[in-house]
Amino acid sequence: MTTRHAITAGFVPLLDSALLVVAREMGFAEEQAIDLTLLRERSWASIRDRLAVRHIDVAHILGPMPIACNLGLNVPAPDMIVPMALGLGGNAVTVSSALWQAMADNGAKADLDARVNGAALRRVIDRRAGPPLRFGVVHPYSGHNYELRYWLAASGINPDRDIEIAVLPPPDMGNALAEGVIDGYCAGEPWNSFGVLRRGGHLATVKAAIWRSSPEKVLGVDARWAKTNPEAMAALLVALQQASLWCSQPENHPALAALLAKPAFVGLDADLLLPALSGNLPVGGGVVQTVGDFFVPNAKAATFPWKSHALWFYTQMVRWRQIGHTADRQRIAAETYRPDIYRAALKDHGIAMPSASAKVEGALIVTTPVGSSGALTLGPDGFFDGGRFDPDDIDAYIASQSTG
């Protein structure tokens, strides 16, 4: 008789909660004898609090957040590990129609090119009189905050001096934009499609254009729970991996959008959920742009918890003065992500696996087959400014970072 596992997972109603939702609703958890309970939360703070008091065992969580927790930046939190990522990409930068008009007057194009549109935004800011532009992000320790800042800084805009960045709940972003409280925001889906289709916003660029195949949400696990429940942990990774494959198949996208549209999950119309799945994004003014690798749930080792991803997030915490750099802290960040657990759980399931646990980010210009178990290709994974991140040379990368 198989042992059954009871697992409670927290999630925030966003498109990339898909893997957890599908694992439960499409029977992948059940196949692994898991009773998966999903708890919907409205803030990352309450995800963290519920992990701390063991209301939940695992969570859909911002990639940098477990690192911040382990570094003592985000309390009260338990020690956390990340044994799996929940996909790559999925975010965008949406701006108000007024700001888009100004950017377009300065050369911005609807093709979402990060370099051209970043330069246009810089010209708008250079010529602007009055209070600085305000941008919203979802959390200080988020991919959104770091990729927005990366894009701005590489475009010659100082994110702390030339504009203002404020934290807002994603569901409030579209309204804040329409009311003129903010001029733009970087958020996950469906909140960009919502801003464009329901609140008159315009996409400026996307995460996939700033840094293609870049990390976003992960499975954050209470380390205490993982230690005492290794079998349940492994079973969950298998269920989530199968869910990720299901999510990646285009023929399932309409059903996935309909599933996520239910009030128990994301609770927004399916037409706002389909763009991220298909990669055909409404950019504003009725124009639809096809974006390669906009959101990648399964391909390109999208669920692999790369240590280089953890370390890049860490360098951004240092860059934006959330923490000072020490060798110890760097080690804590790298050890938060656990590819060893991922490998052990999935090795007997015929899943293509990278042979390394860290890689030079931004090194692949084209899709590249990699030496691994099974057929696996990675990339392209370039930063829009041609930047490269070598996880073996953190000190040099940190030293080379400017703040814009």
Next chain:
Amino acid sequence: MKPSGLNVLVIDENRIRAAIIEDGLRDAGYDRVTVIDNMHGLARCIANRNPDVIVIDLENPNRDMLESMFQLSRAVKRPIAMFVDKSDEASIEAAVEAGVSAYIVDGLKQERVRPILKMAISRFNAFSRLSRELEETRGELENRKIVDRAKGLLMRSRGISEEEAYALLRRTAMNQNRKIVEIAQSLVTAASLLDPGGKE
């Protein structure tokens, strides 16, 4: 209890619950209590009031914003999440369980804050209990209406008294090991299917 002098800010989008907590705090001698129930101008309010303790409902979607404001705050009085030293896991658990989250200015002695948290937790719990009871009462009223309609149907179609109709429902429920309201609901549904235009 003599006034503690602590400056307490309560943030709760539920006005009734906010009022209940405010009353509790005032009764306990905290006379510097501010309540806000909408998030517009939150930053300005905090800057003006400079609270020692902030109590906010755990489910409030603006907590990430609130925490980021504290992080950026250049003020001397910088609020931090309560019980960050993990010395008091039972309190954290009771708070999360009740749906209370709190922030205190760094350096403030936890003994001074504990009564506030205790108060908030007990009032949050009392509020949930009230809401639950209200839900149950509403449910009971609904159920009674359904049973009354089923009794009416039986009385008319079989020419029996109200007592006999109720006894029949109860006997059927017992025989089928179901609730009376479930039997009544089946009857009402069946009647409306058989005679969609008819009045019961």
